Amino acid sequence: MRITCQEQLVPGRTLQEKFDFATAAGFDGIELRGKGDRHFESRLPELARAKADGVVMPTVCVEMPHFIGDFSAELRRDAIDQLRSQLSVIAELGGLGVMTPASWGQFSLRLPPFEPPRPPAEDRAVLLDALTELGEHAAALDVLIMLEPLNRYENHMVNTLAQAVELCRATGLGSVRAVGDTYHMNIEEDDPCSALAEAAPYLAHMQVSESNRHQPGTGHLDWAAHLATLDAIGYHGDLALECRLRGEPETALPQTAAFLRKFL
Template identity: 60%
Template sequence: MTLITVQEQHLSGSTLEEKFEQALAWGFDGIELRSAGDLQFQARLPELRRAHQVGVVMPTACVDMTHFVGAFDAELRKDAVAQLKSQLSVMAEIGGRGVMTPASYGMFSKRLPPFVPPRTDEEDTAVLVEAFTALGEHASSEGVEIYLEPLNRYEDHMVNRLADGVRLLKLVGLDSVKLAPDTYHMNIEESDPAAALQAAAPFIGHVQASDSNRLEPGAGNIDWALFGATLKSIGYQGTVALESRLSGPASDVLPRVPALLGRYL
């Protein structure tokens, strides 16, 4: 069964229990958490434990940090790995599946000046293999997974297409390291999104959904019937999390999303 979840910032309520009630009322199956750095996610453990104990479904967390494992600065990379290890341990404690992260976000784009990054492609790969090997080993020891999200060419210069992610994961060689395709980024980078999903099928562990304009599914021009049919064709049984901006008030636009996605998944 594919779970359709919504990120917690879109839900109202003072507790995760209240947010979960709203998510269910809108037709979602659970909540995708946002995992902040500086050990803020770990500091939420009492809240997360309580929510887990009463049945709040929180299968995944989306990293919410200012720097990432592909940072140019070695100390920032080291901190990003440490933060993600902590977040993976938190997810293991509350019965989650894993944490997703890009290689970097907003750090450099080969499509914008100065066009040439300070590391070579080979150096980028070595940095990412080192980081995701460490994260994958920790995830495996905790019984969870780490998900790599390819971003579009304007937000990251290292991992843009699903095939880029597959090449990296093959170098890492750990089953606990998987891909998290995002339909918005795929709409920019993949000439054939369905074929890209099928080619990457063995490596996919989590999926994020937003439309072609980064708004909620149904507010743009992505072919959701094809998306759903493709996930069915590869036997995908993971989570699909709404990660998007909204075209209107959450209470107006979000209840439409589970019905739309559920029609095809």
């Protein structure tokens, strides 16, 4: 398993500088962030230069104001178009794929007003339509679109790996896969290790952060058990650090890479 680090966590003016810092700190690559308004597509010359200079950039984590599960058909369409563009860019870079949640910050069943404006059957239908379209585009490019479950306070549609896997399976496409995130799993999964094992055939990527959303090693997650489970199921993907840093990156990032590598 490689350990990668999201680009916004790493000091440096350029991706080349960030990669140099990341590798010196013990990481193997950079996870990119995919903003909306074709911003990621506009970065292609920069990304192509970084690739030519040896920067490893396997994955893209979406960072947009709206997502494929939005209540607005217009905003859903824009999110799909943005993700299609991001898939095309990561394919040109030879990467693995792009990940997205169903939505983020749109609605929570656990907070007022409690009653969503769309029933669960329609939630599933819009997500399945979007993932099928994106999966067909990804398949043509030989990359993946990956669905990330979020916790109940950030999203009301897909909270567990089992829910993500059900949608992946329903598309019938090998290019639609699931992402595990240890922070969200700590909130939503009754048994995170069992959830990983059950999702194994569809698990394409992992994001790692602590129970407190800081870097691994600062909270109460059982990293030995989590990473032993990934090893046992034959997971060979990346572990991408997505968290808030407690401490300065010059200290926190090398400590975090060393902490994770103890269990690999």
